[in-house]
Amino acid sequence: MKKRSSEITGTPGGADWAERTAARSMLRAVRFSDEDFEKPIIALAVPHTNGTPCNDHLRDLGDILQREIEAAGGKAIVFGTPVISDGISMGSEAMKYSLVSREVIADAIELMTEGYRVDGVLTLSGCDKTIPAALMPIARNDLIGLTLYGGSILPGLYGGEELNIVSSFEAIGAHAAGKIDDCRLKEIECHACPGAGSCGGMYTANTMASAIEALGMSIPGAASNLAVERDNRISADKRLDAARSARMLMGLLQKGTRARRIMTRAAFENALTVAWALGGSTNAVLHLLALAHEADVELDLDAIARVTGKVPLLGNFKPFGRYLMNDLHRIGGVPMVMKTLLDAGFLHGDCLTVTGLSIADNLADTPTCPEGQDILYPPEAPYAPPGQHIRILRGNLAPEGCVLKLSGRKPGSFSGPARVFEREEDALQAILKGEINRGDVMVIRYEGPKGGPGMREMLSPSAALMGAGLGTDVALVTDGRFSGGTHGIMIGHVAPEAQVGGTIALVKERDPIEINLETNELNLRIDGRELEKRREIWQPPGSRYPRGVLAKYAGLVSSASEGAVTS
Structure with a gap:
């Protein structure tokens, strides 16, 4: 095994031997022994915070994982990362930092893996952005690792x-x-979240965990194994996940298997297939585009549209359905879902995974979907047919594309007058004050990657529409994005965004907007000459953030149609 960390060990008399000796002296101070210098050095990213239940237990899980890595023959260097809670920041200026944190977390992990020249990396994740961020630097630098x-x-x-x-x-x-x-x-507020773990529906965290398991970059079953028991102790399944992950990482090191051997185009198609079959979040579009970019795999919105156009919706999960991840866990979890899809011909079974085996080999002994339940429907009689979950739309309002979540509703068309808002808070106030009527098309703009900056999630207005009974009678169109918990007639990721002069910046109050699901188009129905006239006089608004992390992000970030990446 050729070790990157051999730079710490060194050879007496070599040019850098003195510096390596000094490095060993410092590591001895943090409990490294002579034997440890001969072991593979493993970067262990533990994004713990008590600021969200999603990550509250990760310090304990990280301790377990550190012990398992060392029991498997490695030596762990442990570190934390930032964590922004989507649920807690939702509906406020703080949400502008959520998607930004994906890039910062990925960069932080890269700093640690490259700064310490580790042999392998194992990353934990919890809240939404920590999940893709935990894998992005592994793909970016083609490391030996898993998440x-x-x-x-x-x-x-x-x-x-x-x-x-x-x-x-x-x-x-x-x-x-x-x-x-x-x-x-008050009672709903006090009882909604009983302990540690990520949000329980098929929202962004569970969607991305399932997609990454299908991608082959986490061990089988980990996505659907629950965080803690009712007494808030780490679950037995998650303890076993830690032990298995440590052993699998050592196996990858022995074979020299790097991330990009696993993260192929076929593997990304598997990830998309599982995400859409389960009824996953629109955020999977952004995150899988970003991961593909880091892995140097060609993936775009058209490719995503082709996959989603073939995959039936099987999962009956919240926010649109009835069940939560604990329900899927008790009938076989994500491996059972993948077995169902593989047997029906929807997965590439020959894709390599972190186990060292193929998808098909991993699933060989997995039980089939049990009968007599309505948590996961069979492919031959799905919850909804292909094309009735995620749609990629274009048209003059979104020439680069946008994302619609149907969640099993029958496709059709929706037309109505635009109700235009320059920020999320103004839209939410209009809903709460009863100023939005059935048939309206709410447009929330300047909330894109550059314009926000940060591409906030519009869960507060979308949930308010549902709570007010308007979820099927009012459409919401935005260059921002949506929480995995969103459902209704919601179109996000409109590109080009308003901040760069996209058509969404030119919409005026009461302009007619049409959502046509026969042609998969989102159009502003005004005269072309009028549209060009507006375009000629449009000026971008000045930034409210002249310095700091949001200013840096706005200057670097790409279009949502490219995953809103900064590298």
Whole structure:
């Protein structure tokens, strides 16, 4: 095994031997022994914070993983990363830092893996952006490594009903519409999140964990194994995931298997297939485009459209369906889903994974989907046919593309007058004040990657629409993005965004907008000459962030149609 960390060990008399000796002296101070200098050095990224339940348990899981790495013959260098909670930052200026944190976390992990010249890397993740960020630097530098998801939260319980974080957001809209009282709202708030783990529906965290398992870059079963028990201790399944992940990393090191051997175009198609079959978040579009970019794999919106056009919707999961990740876990988890899809011919079974085996080999002994349940539907009788979950639209309002989440609803068309808002907060106030009517098309702009900056999630207004009973009668169009918890007639990632002069910047109040799902188009229905006239006089608004991380991000970030990447 050729070690990158041999630079620490060195050969007496070599040109850099003195510096290496000094490095060893410093490592001895942090409990490295002579034997440790002969072991592979493993970077262990532990994005712990008590600022969100998604990552609250990762310090304990990181300790377990450190012990498992050392039991497997490695020596871990442990470090943390930033964590921005989407749920807590939602609807505020803080959400502008969420997608930005994906890039910062990825860069932080790269700094540690390259700054210490480690042999391998194992990254933990929890809240939404930590999941793609945990894999991006491994792909970027073609490292030997894998990633482990911290696991999903258990459902909250109140009055015989299972709750989750989106229950709180939708309760706000229901309260504003007079459908529930203060007491009911308070009880939902207090019971929605009972302990550690990521949001329980098929929202962004569970979507991306499932996609990365299908991609082959995490061990089988890890995506659907739950974070903790009811007493908030690390679950037995997650403890086993830690031991298996450490052993698999040592196997990758022995064979010299780097990330890009696993992260192929076929593997990305597997990831997309599993994400869409489960009814996953629109954020998977952004994150898988970003991961493909880092892995130097050609993937674009047209390729994503081809995959989603073939994959039936099998999962009956919240936000649009009935169930949570703990329900999928009890009937066989993501391996059972992948077995179902493989047997039906939807997966590339020959793709290599971090186990050292192919997808087909990993799934050889996996039980088939049990009968007599409605959590996962069979491919021959799906929850919804192909093309009725995620759609990629174009048209004059989104010539570079945008993303629509149908969640099993039958395709059709929707037309209505534009109600234009320059920021999310103004749109939310209009909903809560009862100023939005059935048939309206809400347009929220200057919320894109550059314009926000940071491409905020519009869960607050979208959940308020659902809570007010307008979810099927009002469309929402934005150059921002949506939470995995969003459902309704929601179109995000409109590109080019308003900040760079995209057509969405030219829309005026009461302009007619048409969503045509027969042609997969989003169009502003005004005269072409009028549109060009508006374009000629349009000027970009000045930035509210002249310095700092948001200014840096706005200057570097690409279009949402390219994954909103900065490298």
